[in-house]
Amino acid sequence: MSKIQIVTDSSVRLTPEEIEKYQIEVVPLRIEIDGKNYVDGIDITPLEFVEKMREATNLPKTSQPPLGDFVGIYSKYASQNQEVLSIHMAAFLSGTVNVAREAANISHGQVTVIDSGFTDRAQSFQVLEAAKMAQEGATMEEIVAAIEKIQSEVGLYLAFPTLTNLIKGGRISRVAGMMSTLIRLKLIIQLKDQELVPVKKTRSMKGIEQYFDELIDRFTQIPDLHAVGLSHVDFYDYGKELEEKIHKIRPEVPILLSETGPVIATHTGEKAMAVIYY
Secondary structure, X not given: XXXXXXXXXXXXXXXXXXXXXXXXXXXOOEEEEOOEXXXXXOOEOHHHHHHHHHHOOOOOEEEOOOHHHHHHHHHHHXXXXXXXXXXXXXXXXXXXXXXXXXXXXXXXXXXXXXXXXXXXXXHHHHHHXXXXXXXXXXXXXXXXXXXXXXXXXXXXXXXXXXXXXHHHXXXXXXXXXXXXXXXXXXXXXXXXXXXXXXXXXXXXXXXXXXXXXXXXXXXXXXXXXXXXXXXXXOOHHHHHHHHHHHHHHOXXXXXXXXXXXXXXXXXXXXXXXXXXXX
């Protein structure tokens, strides 16, 4: 048993094999769709969420895990004489990391909480490295230093095929949203420094495809490309195309193509695509 237990939240994109191999504790977020509550990954899957979002009268709501969930988990590992490293999605996307910090303050164990600055597979890169190092016997200080380095080497680019959900969720102004809807604007953003930074506006899917093709072409110039994540909202076919393009130029780099979770899907809407690399 590792002396340090890694904890994260369900906005992360990890395979069941990764979770089992590294014994990662994933704390589920909560989801509300038209008044009905769900526990992320427990009684609703990402694909089921997309289907329900499509049929919903109102935009779904996502919320952080209850404080008691974190306190219970931290206390469990404290009773086993384990330290905890708890890594969570960016604070500007969710209050999860703040709830984790509050729980750490009132729990009886040794708990270190980190804001990953990201979500989805970009968060996974940090969680996996932490879990590997913990199993190898690294100290908390060594793991935290490694995570900070990874954060500086991660890129996350996300394409919004429509701005409807962003407008409904209050992420952009309704006035700008009305204009954007009229001209059918599509948007690509970079998640950087706790902000969504627009990097391209286009009126067609072809504009999105061109941007991602250029981004992937730049992978040839990254000598130490460790891994790539392709996360989507019910857009597997396009994700598969991107995966094949990356494999052609960097066949040695592992790629995870997966459906993203409810937190991202709620804000992006259907047919969103993220290219994430470390």
